[in-house]
Amino acid sequence: MPDGQSLEFSGVTKRFGAVTAVSDLSARVEPGRVTGFLGPNGAGKTTTLRILLGLVRATSGHATIGGRRYAELGHPLQTVGAVLEASSFHPGRTGAAHLTIYAQAAGIPRSRVDEVLGLVGLGDAGGRKVGGYSLGMRQRLGLAYALLGDPGVLVLDEPSNGLDPEGIRWMRGFLRQLAAEGRTVLVSSHLLAEVQQTVDALLIISRGRLVFEGSIDDLADPTEHATVVDAPDREALAAALSAAGLPYEVLRSGLTVRGADPAAVGAAAAAAGVALSGLQRRGPALEEVFLDLVNGTRVHASAAGVSSVDAAPPATAPVEASPADAAAFGSAAVAAGVTPAAAAGAAPGGQADEHRDADDSREADESVVDAAALDAEATGAPGAAAALGAAAGAAWAAERDREDEEPVPATETAAPVDDVLAEPEPAASAPEPALEPGPGPEPEPEPEPSPADAAPGPDPDPEPSRTDSAPEPEPEPEPAAASELGPDPYADVPTVGAPVGEPVVTTSAGFAVASTGVIDIVPPAPEPAPEPAPESDAANEPDPPEDADPDVEELGAIDDELSTPEPPDEDDDRPWEHYVKTDADVEADAFFAAFDTGEGLSTDDDVSSSTAGAPSAQRPEPDDPRSLSERSETKRADGADDPGPVAERAEEPREAASTTPADDEHEGGRR
Numbered sequence: 001m002p003d004g005q006s007l008e009f010s011g012v013t014k015r016f017g018a019v020t021a022v023s024d025l026s027a028r029v030e031p032g033r034v035t036g037f038l039g040p041n042g043a044g045k046t047t048t049l050r051i052l053l054g055l056v057r058a059t060s061g062h063a064t065i066g067g068r069r070y071a072e073l074g075h076p077l078q079t080v081g082a083v084l085e086a087s088s089f090h091p092g093r094t095g096a097a098h099l100t101i102y103a104q105a106a107g108i109p110r111s112r113v114d115e116v117l118g119l120v121g122l123g124d125a126g127g128r129k130v131g132g133y134s135l136g137m138r139q140r141l142g143l144a145y146a147l148l149g150d151p152g153v154l155v156l157d158e159p160s161n162g163l164d165p166e167g168i169r170w171m172r173g174f175l176r177q178l179a180a181e182g183r184t185v186l187v188s189s190h191l192l193a194e195v196q197q198t199v200d201a202l203l204i205i206s207r208g209r210l211v212f213e214g215s216i217d218d219l220a221d222p223t224e225h226a227t228v229v230d231a232p233d234r235e236a237l238a239a240a241l242s243a244a245g246l247p248y249e250v251l252r253s254g255l256t257v258r259g260a261d262p263a264a265v266g267a268a269a270a271a272a273g274v275a276l277s278g279l280q281r282r283g284p285a286l287e288e289v290f291l292d293l294v295n296g297t298r299v300h301a302s303a304a305g306v307s308s309v310d311a312a313p314p315a316t317a318p319v320e321a322s323p324a325d326a327a328a329f330g331s332a333a334v335a336a337g338v339t340p341a342a343a344a345g346a347a348p349g350g351q352a353d354e355h356r357d358a359d360d361s362r363e364a365d366e367s368v369v370d371a372a373a374l375d376a377e378a379t380g381a382p383g384a385a386a387a388l389g390a391a392a393g394a395a396w397a398a399e400r401d402r403e404d405e406e407p408v409p410a411t412e413t414a415a416p417v418d419d420v421l422a423e424p425e426p427a428a429s430a431p432e433p434a435l436e437p438g439p440g441p442e443p444e445p446e447p448e449p450s451p452a453d454a455a456p457g458p459d460p461d462p463e464p465s466r467t468d469s470a471p472e473p474e475p476e477p478e479p480a481a482a483s484e485l486g487p488d489p490y491a492d493v494p495t496v497g498a499p500v501g502e503p504v505v506t507t508s509a510g511f512a513v514a515s516t517g518v519i520d521i522v523p524p525a526p527e528p529a530p531e532p533a534p535e536s537d538a539a540n541e542p543d544p545p546e547d548a549d550p551d552v553e554e555l556g557a558i559d560d561e562l563s564t565p566e567p568p569d570e571d572d573d574r575p576w577e578h579y580v581k582t583d584a585d586v587e588a589d590a591f592f593a594a595f596d597t598g599e600g601l602s603t604d605d606d607v608s609s610s611t612a613g614a615p616s617a618q619r620p621e622p623d624d625p626r627s628l629s630e631r632s633e634t635k636r637a638d639g640a641d642d643p644g645p646v647a648e649r650a651e652e653p654r655e656a657a658s659t660t661p662a663d664d665e666h667e668g669g670r671r
């Protein structure tokens, strides 16, 4: 069983121009538990995870996995499995083909592909093209990818998005099982209700700052509890509470008495001879606490450096009657001459109706049970629990405001393929014109590069709002050869898919397969596109690495598999050939074509010489120094149709490779 590792964030800050996405974040994530990483949209969750996974360089501070930064991991895919996007797959390829390529790149046996497909419930769908997958199936495929290396650490960004209630329940159980095996499981979400029943620990951030670290039990203020009580004769009950000096509010589910425990409330009812139909302790409304924290109207001690991360065991259903509560209820019920079961049938009094609407929103947190449910609890049945299924429809596509993109060095503008591949299918009725090869439009003159990121100064706006008026656009740097750029500012980004000591797979197109699910395509060299290799052309098949794992299929075998024509669609998904291809699809095709033909494949143990595309990353397109995605951006600027998410979602570059040693600035050269 793989060992879980502690994750540590130490003073992590990340600025994108004027936007501070993450601000001095320090936190720890322990193995053997599921940790929820919560925050509203734009809080900085994804950026934090990207920093952890070496996809984004922190402005200051660092994040480690088992004490090492991602770049220092010897076997990344076997250490950390991560899913940051749900749709990072090529629609024209099968789920199994994707995993096979990733497994190939990481030296993982092919047999593991079927294993993980089975683990995530895609055993029967692995042979289908991803274009025909539902969103939930893509989520599962992402999880399968994360599990490929059997890692001890799982980092999952909003894994429940797109899952139906059954899928959510499955995912919840699956994550808990992984944690029970000793793995570290970090799961981001913007919905507390979505993770409430799954997580043992919580990190909550707002505007890039940590506002809570601890367990769900720590989140709730124990002094904020209330008791919900009801009776067939509500008027009598209300009078009894008033007589006992217990102020109450009338809710749909009964009368709520804040700050009083069920024993006191039950005693007051018993003293007045009022028969009860329900008596329940209600925990604080966690959603309210969560919102208060992220809105800044509540401050928790853990955010001030008092860590309570070790505090509590897994949180269970938020509200359960304690034995004492049940006893109190019992005595009150007996005193009132009714049994819980009999009381359960009592209809709520008319008073409730006038409060029904105003009270609806509270119901989710109340978990009020009636006498029958209380009875069930006494026999061990679980109490009422918030339905995570309610979260199923709550996923929404976060539309990110990327106007403040920081300038991207010209040599690092290759579009992340996972973003490229995530591009939604264009409408068939509006086909995008094929991108003409050769020279593109003239690049617009660009101002001098901003030194802001290279030498971060004082934060001009430590807590910017996403709705702030757009700052002045950052100037684009001049295109420059790598040698002119000086020290690689992203030197701490790993040579993904090329851990030290493992074979490196490269293609002529130049790519890097990240163990984080990211494939970076580097624009191909200006040679003509390779002809499809004749099936019998053994010369085109690369030699397998000498020290290849005998259980790992040879490259040629994989090539054969991948070049075998896809079987006729088992489902109704459109044949790939009928897709209207966007620029992104063309890039993706070029990438995968290298696997089909085998021409682009080579193995190389020498990281420095292969570096997954570093040299070709600097090779210009003929007569156009920009990549396809850059040209797409220009196309949009020119008013062309449908630039696609390449332009919209171009983020900080995910570096294909670095030939320089990992940046040891923070770690003191542990390698």
Ligand SMILES: Nc1ncnc2c1ncn2[C@@H]1O[C@H](COP(=O)(O)OP(=O)(O)OP(=O)(O)O)[C@@H](O)[C@H]1O
Pocket: 016, 019, 020, 021, 039, 040, 041, 042, 043, 044, 045, 046, 047, 048, 190, 398, 400, 401, 402, 403, 404, 405, 406, 466, 650, 651, 652
């Ligand atoms: N490459 C980038 N360039 C400019 N700003 C960015 C970039 N990436 C993230 N940001 C900004 O950083 C902030 C945090 O974004 P991030 O994606 O980390 O938030 P999040 O918590 O994951 O949000 P969500 O829940 O919506 O996914 C946002 O204001 C976002 O606009």
